[in-house]
Amino acid sequence: MTIIGWLQAVLTFGLVLACVRPLGVYMFRVFNGQRVFLTPLVAPVEGALYKICRITPEREMGWRTYVLAMFGFSLVGFVYLYLLLRNQAWLPLNPQHFGNFAPDLAWNTAISFLTNTNWQFYSGESSMSYLSQMIGLAWHNFVSAAVGIALSVAFMRGIVRTDRKTLGNFWVDMTRSIFYVLLPISIVGALLLLWQGVPQNFSSYVDVKGIEGVTQTLTGGPMASQEIIKELGTNGGGFVGANSIAPNENPTPLSNLFEMVCIFLIAGALTYTFGRFAKDQRQGWALFIAMSLVFVAGFAAIYGAESGGNPLVQHLGVSGPNMEGKDTRFGIAATSLFATMTTDTSCGAVNGQHDSFTPLGGLIPLLNIQLGEIIFGGVGSGFYGMILFVVLTVFIAGLMVGRTPEYLGKKIERREVQLAILAILVVPLFSLVPTAIAAVSKDGLATLSNNGSHGFSEILYAFSSSTGNNGSAFGGLGPNTFYNIATGTAMFFGRFAIIVPMIALAGALAGKRAVPVTAGTFTTTSPVFVVLLLSVIVIVGLLTFLPADALGPIVEHLQMVKGQEF
Amino acid sequence: MSTLITSPTKEKLAGGPAAEPAGPSAKGESILSHVVTSIIYTVVSVAILGVIYPLLITALGSLLFPFQAGGSMVMQNGKPVGSAIIGQLFSKPQYFQGRPSAAGKNGYDPTSTGGTNLAPTSKKLIDATKATIDGLKKANPDAQGAPPMDLVTSSGSGIDPDISPEGAYYQAPRIAKARHVALDAVRSLIAAHVRGRTFGILGEPRANVLELNLALDAQK
Numbered sequence: 001m002t003i004i005g006w007l008q009a010v011l012t013f014g015l016v017l018a019c020v021r022p023l024g025v026y027m028f029r030v031f032n033g034q035r036v037f038l039t040p041l042v043a044p045v046e047g048a049l050y051k052i053c054r055i056t057p058e059r060e061m062g063w064r065t066y067v068l069a070m071f072g073f074s075l076v077g078f079v080y081l082y083l084l085l086r087n088q089a090w091l092p093l094n095p096q097h098f099g100n101f102a103p104d105l106a107w108n109t110a111i112s113f114l115t116n117t118n119w120q121f122y123s124g125e126s127s128m129s130y131l132s133q134m135i136g137l138a139w140h141n142f143v144s145a146a147v148g149i150a151l152s153v154a155f156m157r158g159i160v161r162t163d164r165k166t167l168g169n170f171w172v173d174m175t176r177s178i179f180y181v182l183l184p185i186s187i188v189g190a191l192l193l194l195w196q197g198v199p200q201n202f203s204s205y206v207d208v209k210g211i212e213g214v215t216q217t218l219t220g221g222p223m224a225s226q227e228i229i230k231e232l233g234t235n236g237g238g239f240v241g242a243n244s245i246a247p248n249e250n251p252t253p254l255s256n257l258f259e260m261v262c263i264f265l266i267a268g269a270l271t272y273t274f275g276r277f278a279k280d281q282r283q284g285w286a287l288f289i290a291m292s293l294v295f296v297a298g299f300a301a302i303y304g305a306e307s308g309g310n311p312l313v314q315h316l317g318v319s320g321p322n323m324e325g326k327d328t329r330f331g332i333a334a335t336s337l338f339a340t341m342t343t344d345t346s347c348g349a350v351n352g353q354h355d356s357f358t359p360l361g362g363l364i365p366l367l368n369i370q371l372g373e374i375i376f377g378g379v380g381s382g383f384y385g386m387i388l389f390v391v392l393t394v395f396i397a398g399l400m401v402g403r404t405p406e407y408l409g410k411k412i413e414r415r416e417v418q419l420a421i422l423a424i425l426v427v428p429l430f431s432l433v434p435t436a437i438a439a440v441s442k443d444g445l446a447t448l449s450n451n452g453s454h455g456f457s458e459i460l461y462a463f464s465s466s467t468g469n470n471g472s473a474f475g476g477l478g479p480n481t482f483y484n485i486a487t488g489t490a491m492f493f494g495r496f497a498i499i500v501p502m503i504a505l506a507g508a509l510a511g512k513r514a515v516p517v518t519a520g521t522f523t524t525t526s527p528v529f530v531v532l533l534l535s536v537i538v539i540v541g542l543l544t545f546l547p548a549d550a551l552g553p554i555v556e557h558l559q560m561v562k563g564q565e566f
Numbered sequence: 567m568s569t570l571i572t573s574p575t576k577e578k579l580a581g582g583p584a585a586e587p588a589g590p591s592a593k594g595e596s597i598l599s600h601v602v603t604s605i606i607y608t609v610v611s612v613a614i615l616g617v618i619y620p621l622l623i624t625a626l627g628s629l630l631f632p633f634q635a636g637g638s639m640v641m642q643n644g645k646p647v648g649s650a651i652i653g654q655l656f657s658k659p660q661y662f663q664g665r666p667s668a669a670g671k672n673g674y675d676p677t678s679t680g681g682t683n684l685a686p687t688s689k690k691l692i693d694a695t696k697a698t699i700d701g702l703k704k705a706n707p708d709a710q711g712a713p714p715m716d717l718v719t720s721s722g723s724g725i726d727p728d729i730s731p732e733g734a735y736y737q738a739p740r741i742a743k744a745r746h747v748a749l750d751a752v753r754s755l756i757a758a759h760v761r762g763r764t765f766g767i768l769g770e771p772r773a774n775v776l777e778l779n780l781a782l783d784a785q786k
Contacts, residue, residue: 007767053606054599072600076608126677135616142615171603178611183619190623191630197651199637200620200627205677208639208646211779212661216654219676220637225623242669242679245722247651248637253769310686313719316696320715324691325681327721328665328728331770335722353681353722356691454685476683556687565689 001307005333009299012257012337013292016264020288023265024272030180031153031173031273042179049175060166063507066154067500069170070147074114074496077140082110084136094129095204101127104484111488113140115495116148116379118230118237118348118471119487121479125219125240130202137237138226142186145233145266145379146177151499152270152383153177156277158506159387159408165511167503181266182233189228192258197251198224223248231262234379236348236471244338244351245327256334256351263347267376270383278408282525287386290530291375294537295344298364298375303336305361312560322361325353336361339472343368344375348471355450355458355474359560362474363553366461369468370549371541372427384502390524391420391505393536397522397529407524409514419505426497428544430467430490435460435548438486447483449476452566453559457552462487464545467494640776642783648776652676653727659705660744662729662737662778665716666698669724681722695719708739728772731760741782755781 029036050057061069085101088094101109105121112119113136124133150173157167194200203220210216223239227249230237244250244259268288275284309321321332330338335352342349343365354365368375374385390407395417398405405412438444438459448455458474465472466487477483515521523529559566627635638650648654655674656663667673668682684691695718702713714732734756742749759781760773 004763004767011767049607049610052610053603055603055607068597069600069603072597073604073607076601076604080608080612123678123680125679134620135612138620139612139616143611171607178615183615186619187623191626194623194627194631194634197634197638200624200635201637202624203636206646208648210654210656211642211647211783212656212658214655214657216648216652216674217677218637218639218649218652222620222624224627224635225620240676240679242681242723242725245681246679247653247723247725247727248649248676251638251651253764257764257768309715312686312692313695313715316692316699316718318699318712318715318718322686323715323719324686325683325720325722327723327726328716328730328733328772329726329769334769351722353683355683355685356681356722358686449683450685450688452685452687454687457685474683475680476685556685560687564687565692566685566687 001303002333005303008257008333009337012260013295015257015261016268019261019265020268020272023269024284025276027181027269027273028276030176031168036180038180038184046175046179050171053171055169055171057169057172059169060164061169062166063158063503063510066167066170067503070151070499071496073143073147073170073174077143078110078114081113081136081140082106084132085109088129088132091129091131093131093134093202095202096129098127098129104481105479108479108484108488111491112471113137113235113237114144115469115491116144116233116235116346117466117469117491117494118235119466119473119491120237120241120471121484121487123241124238130221133226133239134222138229141226141229141233141235141237142178142182143174145182145229145235146174148379149177149181149266149270150174151503153273155384155387155502155506156274158503158510159410160277160279161510162512162514165507167506167510182229185232185265186225186228189232189258189262190224193227193255194224196255196258197247198227198255199248200224219248227259228262231259231347231349232265232379234263234267234345234347236342238349244349245353247327247329250351253329253334256330256338259349260338260341263341263345263349264376266379267345267383271376274383280408280525283408286525286530287390290533291344291386293530293534294371294375295340298344298368299337299340302339302357302361302364303333305358306332306336308358310358310560312563312565315563322356322358325356327351339365340368342472343470344373346373346469346471348465350472353475354461354472355476359454359553359557362457362461363549363557365472366457366464366549366553367541367545369464369470370427370431370545371537372424373468373470374537385498388420388423388502389533389537389540391416392424392540393529393533394522394524396536397532401522403520403522406515406521409517410509410512411515415508416505419501419508423498423501423505424540426493427467430493430497431460431464432545432548434463434486434490438463438482441482443480443482447478447480449478450566453552453555454566457556460548460552463490466490469494640780642780647780650774650776651727653721653725654776656775656779659740661782662734662741662775664729664775665726665733666718666720667724667726668720674725676725679724681724682720706737706740708743709736727774727776729775731756731771731773734760734773734778745782747785751785755785
């Protein structure tokens with residue numbers, strides 16, 4: 001580890017921090033229907049859209065209606081992308097004449113982008129037409145992120161509202177997410193990426209003869225416009241197979257910095273938006289600080305492990321850190337930082353191959369995902385994931401002092417705790433059970449690229465990433481029908497089986513009478529609360545996942561230290 | 567501990583009907599209406615986000631950054647010889663060589679990007695690394711010390727355009743010999759093309775292999 005390496009982390013985080021307040025306030029105003037500087041530009045488009053789509057923006061929805069609207073939209077989005085991928089060969093903008101996707105792969109990919117996971121069992125540069133990338137994947141990048149933001153905002157309203165049972169209007173929240181937040185930042189960001197070298201064209205691939213006479217096929221495509229929303233919407237599905245490691249997706253250290261900031265940007269700012277909704281900014285900062293502490297710990301662990309390098313390689317007489325699967329321009333620090341941030345959130349873009357990380361370096365991304373990507377979260381999803389743990393924390397604190405737990409003046413009662421526990425159980429259920437099945441089935445073992453405990457890590461990572469809707473991978477794991485269907489199922493439940501209880505929880509909280517604050521109220525802004533919250537996260541996470549992780553990365557670490565090869 | 571619901575302020579709702587549809591028939595209706603809305607919304611938003619937005623970026627890109635938008639093509643004697651941002655395969659002794667690549671069959675295939683995805687404990691990885699080290703030592707008999715780490719490990723993208731400055735200096739004696747030039751000339755050429763960290767902080771120092779090789783050819 002070096003000071004310069006840490007400075008990169010400080011600079012990246014500092015930029016995010018600088019944006020938290022202005023963007024947080026901006027989003028609060030947008031979702032509260034107040035005027036912002038883009039209103040004159042966007043309001044006409046917004047109004048026209050509502051008119052065409054027969055949306056009554058004033059109509060507020062209860063939690064059931066909100067979820068139904070979200071489901072209806074998701075269903076249409078799924079069918080649309082599935083059909084697009086199954087028929088891309090006959091559609092225009094396919095200069096390389098890529099064929100149609102097979103049913104199981106199309107199913108997997110459609111769910112993957114629908115759920116904001118962006119797990120990729122295909123390589124874009126050798127299978128996805130420009131049209132599919134643009135109107136299929138990039139479109140899903142926008143709307144799946146917008147749905148996540150909308151759900152978060154609805155959830156915030158549920159927590160703080162005392163005067164009504166409704167959570168807002170799904171269509172309005174989604175539309176505002178897209179047109180006031182995601183699209184404007186994407187337009188500016190795409191140009192920044194273009195400036196740094198990310199291509200944006202519709203050319204066919206070109207064969208170029210190099211100076212040694214070797215021919216190389218250079219790819220193209222509308223990459224910049226897609227790359228920016230991939231990070232900003234914490235989607236993570238790369239235009240090309242190597243994702244943000246590939247120099248055409250991420251050409252320079254500066255583009256890398258910018259992509260990392262975008263990953264944290266909206267999720268970090270949402271904590272401030274939450275503070276505004278709660279009319280108590282300290283509530284937002286308490287969550288932000290708790291999240292930041294886990295982020296720093298994660299970065300330190302990965303950076304330390306990767307700097308230490310691979311002793312098995314070092315025994316061959318070379319010295320240095322673990323550069324396998326990393327690109328030169330990023331090096332160890334920037335790759336460790338990216339890996340931390342992409343799994344703290346549900347992004348899943350990568351700028352280094354997690355599969356080739358040292359065992360402990362690979363353990364942290366895995367753990368981050370298993371904890372539910374609550375450190376800033378996905379665009380939206382991390383926020384409500386964190387609130388789950390908050391509910392659990394105040395519940396446990398309430399048990400300790402023998403008082404009905406409260407959060408923001410709302411009594412947390414049986415139904416709320418039940419819903420929170422239900423949602424918390426989804427991640428272990430859909431990541432551990434399929435892992436166990438895969439580890440003992442022929443199909444599950446057929447496509448591993450590594451033997452020994454690392455092979456198990458590949459399976460565990462795949463299902464954790466799918467259920468967590470992250471999408472990063474121990475990329476050696478290859479696709480087959482079993483994995484296409486199994487990870488697709490995990491992605492589906494990982495999104496919707498958490499969203500439904502979460503929004504139900506918000507619905508239960510909305511309209512609850514506020515309990516006045518007394519001397520006996522457990523404050524949720526104190527350092528004690530932050531520590532307790534972190535303890536709950538670590539205890540729940542570790543108790544649930546440590547046994548499985550011990551069989552994978554932890555065993556592999558011990559084997560590596562002993563000099564064992566597989 | 568029943569859930570208390572207060573609804574005296576319902577009239578505060580910003581107009582519109584009651585939020586939750588009451589009867590089952592109303593619910594059935596709303597599912598259908600949600601799907602209809604969803605279909606129209608999908609069509610309209612695909613047109614804006616999937617078509618207009620990328621076309622706008624393409625137009626702005628070709629206006630403001632035509633070189634980058636087109637893939638940063640590099641020319642030699644008026645002919646394209648590669649992309650400034652994409653690494654390519656070099657194997658002749660008189661050229662700088664990039665890092666091991668797992669992209670495609672022979673490496674450096676932009677239509678098949680990616681790394682080895684081998685575990686740190688993989689026998690395959692250790693054997694391959696050993697072979698790479700031996701090969702480098704054989705090809706660079708006059709080089710000082712062991713080969714630097716980046717030259718013996720595969721990149722993550724498989725099309726890494728850069729090597730570390732150490733990786734470039736390691737190859738300098740071989741190149742000087744193959745080109746019959748002074749070692750110092752090659753070393754100063756490297757020094758002229760090493761890029762430092764951005765703002766002194768971001769990323770790692772590096773040298774673009776294609777750029778180095780074009781500079782070598784330009785020297786003659």
